[in-house]
Amino acid sequence: MEFGVGSVLEGKVTGITKFGAFVSLPEGKSGLVHISEIAYTYVNDVKDHLQEGQEVKVKVIGVDESGRINLSIKKAQDPPPKPEGGAPRVQQSRPRSGGARPVGFTGARKPAEPTTFEDKLKQFMASSDSKLSEHHMNDRKSSRRGGGGSRRGQ
Numbered sequence: 001m002e003f004g005v006g007s008v009l010e011g012k013v014t015g016i017t018k019f020g021a022f023v024s025l026p027e028g029k030s031g032l033v034h035i036s037e038i039a040y041t042y043v044n045d046v047k048d049h050l051q052e053g054q055e056v057k058v059k060v061i062g063v064d065e066s067g068r069i070n071l072s073i074k075k076a077q078d079p080p081p082k083p084e085g086g087a088p089r090v091q092q093s094r095p096r097s098g099g100a101r102p103v104g105f106t107g108a109r110k111p112a113e114p115t116t117f118e119d120k121l122k123q124f125m126a127s128s129d130s131k132l133s134e135h136h137m138n139d140r141k142s143s144r145r146g147g148g149g150s151r152r153g154q
Contacts, residue, residue, distance in 0.1 A: 003029060003069055007060045008076050012053065016046050023058055023071055031069030033058060040074050 003009070003025065011023035011031070020034045033056075038049050050056070050073075057077070062070035 003031075003060050003063065005060050005062060009058055009060070010055060011058050011071075012055055013050050014052065016050060016052060018046070021046055021050050023056060025058075025069070029069060031058070031060070031071040033071045033073055037061070037070075037072035037074055040080050 009025055011025045013021050014024045014030065015022040018035075020032050021038070022030055022032055024030050035043050035046055038046065043049055056073055058071040058073055059076040060069060061072045061075060064070070
């Protein structure tokens with residue numbers, strides 16, 4: 001029996017490490033459930049969720065070129081239901097009235113993330129140009145204030 005990606009199998013936890021758990025599978029095979037694939041919640045310690053000898057249902061999420069089998073316990077289950085009201089919105093702080101805004105603050109929501117390399121490059125270049133021009137403006141202001149050396153002895 002080949003263990004293809006997407007297969008859901010029954011296995012037994014044979015070892016627990018700080019980064020996950022090893023699970024024995026049918027036909028003498030074994031795989032690893034990474035700590036991030038144990039539960040839909042944050043897992044600080046694998047031993048809080050699994051113990052050696054425990055029977056688990058796992059889903060094959062990958063097989064690398066060396067034949068190692070990557071498993072997921074959480075993907076073998078239905079995801080937990082989302083809360084009705086959704087997560088509470090965090091209100092963004094407003095800029096101080098009359099004060100300077102933080103560098104890069106536009107007051108608008110972030111646009112959708114670019115999808116192509118060219119879009120990402122354009123976004124980076126625009127951001128870089130904006131930051132450079134702000135930096136040069138600040139340099140000019142500080143040199144006008146007498147911060148650029150004095151003419152003593154002339």
